[in-house]
Amino acid sequence: MIGIFDSGIGGLTVARALMDQLPDYDIIYFGDTARTPYGSKSPETVVNYSIQDTEFLLKKGARLVIMACNTASSVAFDKVSEKFNYPLFEVITPAVKLSVKKSEKKRIGVIGTRATINSGAYEKKIKKISSDSRVYSMACPLLVPIVEEGWLKKPETKMIIKKYLHPLKTKQVDTLILGCTHYPLLKNIIQKKIGKRVNIIDSSLSTAEDVKKFLQKNPEIDSEMSKKGKAVFFVSDSTPQFEKTAKVALKKNISLKHVKI
Amino acid sequence: MIGIFDSGIGGLTVARALMDQLPDYDIIYFGDTARTPYGSKSPETVVNYSIQDTEFLLKKGARLVIMACNTASSVAFDKVSEKFNYPLFEVITPAVKLSVKKSEKKRIGVIGTRATINSGAYEKKIKKISSDSRVYSMACPLLVPIVEEGWLKKPETKMIIKKYLHPLKTKQVDTLILGCTHYPLLKNIIQKKIGKRVNIIDSSLSTAEDVKKFLQKNPEIDSEMSKKGKAVFFVSDSTPQFEKTAKVALKKNISLKHVKI
Numbered sequence: 001m002i003g004i005f006d007s008g009i010g011g012l013t014v015a016r017a018l019m020d021q022l023p024d025y026d027i028i029y030f031g032d033t034a035r036t037p038y039g040s041k042s043p044e045t046v047v048n049y050s051i052q053d054t055e056f057l058l059k060k061g062a063r064l065v066i067m068a069c070n071t072a073s074s075v076a077f078d079k080v081s082e083k084f085n086y087p088l089f090e091v092i093t094p095a096v097k098l099s100v101k102k103s104e105k106k107r108i109g110v111i112g113t114r115a116t117i118n119s120g121a122y123e124k125k126i127k128k129i130s131s132d133s134r135v136y137s138m139a140c141p142l143l144v145p146i147v148e149e150g151w152l153k154k155p156e157t158k159m160i161i162k163k164y165l166h167p168l169k170t171k172q173v174d175t176l177i178l179g180c181t182h183y184p185l186l187k188n189i190i191q192k193k194i195g196k197r198v199n200i201i202d203s204s205l206s207t208a209e210d211v212k213k214f215l216q217k218n219p220e221i222d223s224e225m226s227k228k229g230k231a232v233f234f235v236s237d238s239t240p241q242f243e244k245t246a247k248v249a250l251k252k253n254i255s256l257k258h259v260k261i
Numbered sequence: 262m263i264g265i266f267d268s269g270i271g272g273l274t275v276a277r278a279l280m281d282q283l284p285d286y287d288i289i290y291f292g293d294t295a296r297t298p299y300g301s302k303s304p305e306t307v308v309n310y311s312i313q314d315t316e317f318l319l320k321k322g323a324r325l326v327i328m329a330c331n332t333a334s335s336v337a338f339d340k341v342s343e344k345f346n347y348p349l350f351e352v353i354t355p356a357v358k359l360s361v362k363k364s365e366k367k368r369i370g371v372i373g374t375r376a377t378i379n380s381g382a383y384e385k386k387i388k389k390i391s392s393d394s395r396v397y398s399m400a401c402p403l404l405v406p407i408v409e410e411g412w413l414k415k416p417e418t419k420m421i422i423k424k425y426l427h428p429l430k431t432k433q434v435d436t437l438i439l440g441c442t443h444y445p446l447l448k449n450i451i452q453k454k455i456g457k458r459v460n461i462i463d464s465s466l467s468t469a470e471d472v473k474k475f476l477q478k479n480p481e482i483d484s485e486m487s488k489k490g491k492a493v494f495f496v497s498d499s500t501p502q503f504e505k506t507a508k509v510a511l512k513k514n515i516s517l518k519h520v521k522i
Binding site for chain 2: 033034035036040041042044045114141142144145146148149151154155156159160163236237238239241
């Protein structure tokens with residue numbers, strides 16, 4: 001099975017993209033809703049949690065794991081990678097590759113949680129493949145709670161997004177990476193506030209494409225994946241609010257199974 | 262020692278009030294920053310966490326424990342109370358008693374996290390001692406992240422608070438309970454938006470007064486409390502942002518000790 005974990009329910013946007021691109025593949029999802037969010041926590045804590053999340057998915061039968069959380073991808077990928085002997089994907093590299101391809105002016109904006117932005121992960125990866133690109137980053141810590149609150153179209157949300165994006169707009173970025181799996185749910189407002197000519201890079205889509213290509217190139221791993229078109233969703237805590245946002249992110253009704261971790 | 266725990270650093274407003282009213286008493290504080298916030302999580306999860314937090318404080322020598330978290334107080338007090346044989350305080354009852362005393366029109370507003378408001382804890386307690394009081398409640402889930410973000414005076418913050426308080430203003434409450442330990446840090450804006458004639462009840466102050474009275478009435482317990490004017494602060498995760506907000510809440514420089522729980 002393909003395993004996906006996230007600090008909460010935002011990673012369901014990656015599950016959604018994967019289900020669209022690889023509809024036959026079985027998916028197991030774990031959202032760590034009992035300890036969400038990761039984005040405000042220290043790298044050490046995020047590494048510990050990510051290792052536990054990965055262990056849970058492997059125990060449940062995952063043979064390939066996607067860290068569908070930008071915070072975990074930014075600060076925990078190397079440590080988790082060292083520890084486990086299965087293909088591990090993060091959500092940053094696919095978005096970085098696409099952004100460099102799309103940006104004509106080589107002025108790339110990145111928005112994410114405080115932990116993601118502080119890690120400098122996007123900037124380092126962009127500079128590695130395109131050293132003359134300029135990268136402008138902005139931590140947007142209120143956007144995750146706004147999505148969890150379901151304030152997807154409120155005037156306050158528009159005002160807050162405008163405020164966060166203003167410095168990036170001033171820097172005239174032509175490409176903007178949504179460096180958090182929650183942000184695709186605010187894509188329309190973000191597009192409006194940053195300008196309609198700016199390319200918006202949604203890391204959930206790029207990640208799903210990357211996993212698809214990897215499986216095509218690695219038939220021996222692909223053959224280990226069960227393909228009954230099933231998806232199961234585990235969470236470490238369950239509330240009506242989580243259920244509601246999960247439906248919005250996944251664009252369908254699902255039942256979340258509660259497990260202790 | 263007097264033990265205090267909170268889901269994070271908001272409970273430091275209670276520690277502050279206690280240090281002002283009982284300056285000689287030794288205090289041990291635990292902020293569960295690795296799993297913060299509690300307010301969006303299920304009652305079952307909040308009960309589990311509160312039991313672990315209390316165990317930690319007792320192991321470290323606390324002989325009286327204050328749950329300085331409204332969410333924990335709302336959904337976990339009875340369960341934690343049953344389990345441990347030490348005086349346990351929550352932050353709801355003191356605020357309820359004071360609000361009933363202050364409200365002439367018997368129209369009381371309550372703001373808090375989603376978990377606190379959904380629990381109905383304030384409403385039940387108010388009705389118990391003043392059955393003809395009307396209680397109007399409003400969940401304000403964005404206010405905790407706003408405080409943690411340090412957005413204490415931003416225009417967006419004012420707009421969001423105005424939006425949250427509007428229904429309570431329409432109901433003409435004459436008293437408003439700040440049902441979350443983070444909210445005292447937004448007291449000025451809240452006072453402005455709800456109206457300057459409305460009594461604002463800060464549960465951190467009322468709780469500290471209650472503990473003080475309890476110790477005066479129970480000299481055998483009071484005699485067990487060490488009184489060297491010392492305070493130690495433990496957190497389950499430590500980041501620069503937490504440190505910064507801790508200083509604002511406590512109005513002094515402190516060092517947070519990191520422990521795993």
